[in-house]
Amino acid sequence: MEKQLIISIGREYGSAGHEIAEKVAKDLNLPLYDRHLLDKLAEEKGMNLKNIEKYDEKPRNLFLSRNVNGFSNSFADTVAEMQFKLNDPPKMVHRSTIPSTC
Amino acid sequence: MLVAQIFAVIIFVAMFTMIVLDKYEKQYVTLGCGLLTLIIVFGICMQSMSAILETLNIRSIFTLPFWYAGASAEESSSGINWSTIIFLAGMMIMVEGMAKAGFFRWLCMKLAKAVNYKPLPLFIVFMLMAAFLSMFIDSITVILFLAAVTVELAQLLKFNPIPMIISEVFCANLGGSATMCGDPPNIIIGTSLGYSFSDFVKNTGLIAVIALVLTIIYFFIVYHKQLNTTNGAAIDISSMPDPNEAITSKKDFAVSCVIFGLAVILLITHATTGLTVAFIGTFIAIITVIANHKDLKIIFSKVDYKTLLFFIGLFIVVGGLEQTGILEIIAGFIAKISGGNIKLMIAIVIWVSAIASAFIDNIPFAATMIPVIKSLAATQVVDLETIAWALSMSTDIGGSATPIGASANVVGTSVAAKSGHPISWAEYCKTAAPATILVVLISMIIIFIRYC
Numbered sequence: 205m206e207k208q209l210i211i212s213i214g215r216e217y218g219s220a221g222h223e224i225a226e227k228v229a230k231d232l233n234l235p236l237y238d239r240h241l242l243d244k245l246a247e248e249k250g251m252n253l254k255n256i257e258k259y260d261e262k263p264r265n266l267f268l269s270r271n272v273n274g275f276s277n278s279f280a281d282t283v284a285e286m287q288f289k290l291n292d293p294p295k296m297v298h299r300s301t302i303p304s305t306c
Numbered sequence: 307m308l309v310a311q312i313f314a315v316i317i318f319v320a321m322f323t324m325i326v327l328d329k330y331e332k333q334y335v336t337l338g339c340g341l342l343t344l345i346i347v348f349g350i351c352m353q354s355m356s357a358i359l360e361t362l363n364i365r366s367i368f369t370l371p372f373w374y375a376g377a378s379a380e381e382s383s384s385g386i387n388w389s390t391i392i393f394l395a396g397m398m399i400m401v402e403g404m405a406k407a408g409f410f411r412w413l414c415m416k417l418a419k420a421v422n423y424k425p426l427p428l429f430i431v432f433m434l435m436a437a438f439l440s441m442f443i444d445s446i447t448v449i450l451f452l453a454a455v456t457v458e459l460a461q462l463l464k465f466n467p468i469p470m471i472i473s474e475v476f477c478a479n480l481g482g483s484a485t486m487c488g489d490p491p492n493i494i495i496g497t498s499l500g501y502s503f504s505d506f507v508k509n510t511g512l513i514a515v516i517a518l519v520l521t522i523i524y525f526f527i528v529y530h531k532q533l534n535t536t537n538g539a540a541i542d543i544s545s546m547p548d549p550n551e552a553i554t555s556k557k558d559f560a561v562s563c564v565i566f567g568l569a570v571i572l573l574i575t576h577a578t579t580g581l582t583v584a585f586i587g588t589f590i591a592i593i594t595v596i597a598n599h600k601d602l603k604i605i606f607s608k609v610d611y612k613t614l615l616f617f618i619g620l621f622i623v624v625g626g627l628e629q630t631g632i633l634e635i636i637a638g639f640i641a642k643i644s645g646g647n648i649k650l651m652i653a654i655v656i657w658v659s660a661i662a663s664a665f666i667d668n669i670p671f672a673a674t675m676i677p678v679i680k681s682l683a684a685t686q687v688v689d690l691e692t693i694a695w696a697l698s699m700s701t702d703i704g705g706s707a708t709p710i711g712a713s714a715n716v717v718g719t720s721v722a723a724k725s726g727h728p729i730s731w732a733e734y735c736k737t738a739a740p741a742t743i744l745v746v747l748i749s750m751i752i753i754f755i756r757y758c
Contacts, residue, residue: 248726249725251726266326266327266328268710269710269716270710271328272713272716272720273612273717275716275717275720276716276720277709277710277715277716277719277720277723279723279728286724
């Protein structure tokens, strides 16, 4: 697997963390993963945001889900995959990522 | 021998646990455990070269009965079942050729058009198609295409795709039980015990057809209200995708249809022609390769080598249990509990297999159970064929009960979730578990009436 550059930015209110994250992402040409991703996802898939939030950044349940040829029936996996796909146009599959906690 | 037995069991349990935990890819798990079986169980504990050779079973490939035999010719059930692996590889290559030509999407869209895109008739037609296609093609491929088209049509026609996907998955698993090549447990049972395609059709096929009729009625009763969403509103057929758009090349499409037809004919007639499934798989693969010689890279890159390697490792680990006599002990235990009562013994095999298959992969389970039912039949009054059909139906159908029971369920629920329709365990089991119990019960009753 290609090496990935991941920059995680934590912030406090008023610190302009989100703006900094946007600038860093732009300067380094990295995708920005922030909370708006879930809103976008909910809108695109016509789903309830709360239902998606429940599974966001959650590990999959090993005993209640299985993986077959890359198809997982854990919704936590699906939510993660959908988020990566939203920010990851196919022509730039292997580029680095910059997750932001803002 | 006791030490060898202990190690064989430890390796088997470790393999199963690692498959469930899904931390490492399944083929590495079974191959790693297979290697440990060869080294520790056969090499160090048993110091038996013959056990290693018998389990690797490579010699069998170079014998005439492996490729051409009478229908009743029985293959060695010990060790790696190369017939299953070669046949599956051949069918995988054929299916990739068909998928490349757009066959599956075309068929789904054509049927949807034939019923004028009305959700309720679509619901029934797709269930029938899932069952029919799964009789010859692996259910993962069938559901992959069918669920994708279902989601697409559900968006266009504004209905909830979940009921349809759950029903399609159930019918795909049921259809797979009807034939020797429909579901991996059947192909393993057929090649290990020497049953032909028509043996399966006449026995499990009959049960599956009866169960399919009842299943369709059941799902119709359960879901018809949810699917009757159009309220008589006219559907604009012109806005629907054209089935012919799915065909990438007319020539490839025609060729893939001919190859599929040929595979079906060869399988149906293999008891008469004497051609084994290994031969059919190889032959179909060769003609697919010849027909698609320009796109071999695409076809071969999509063949599921991981599953084939998974099978090789699995057969070695199960071979460890078989060679050390563990499976005979389990058979003896089942015989003891049933106290010689055939019906009780069959009921135990059916329900234990069905419940186990609902939660764990039914392929390793069936592979493990085959030597068990063989020794049950050898020592008890029960007929091997009867108990083989019981094992086949229960492992194939049991997997339908939960979202993780069978591969098709995982793929179907995953496709649904990716389209924004996650299916929870509760939602899945609410309809699929009663349907599973119903079909397992019907299978048991038919087996009791017909064979006991």
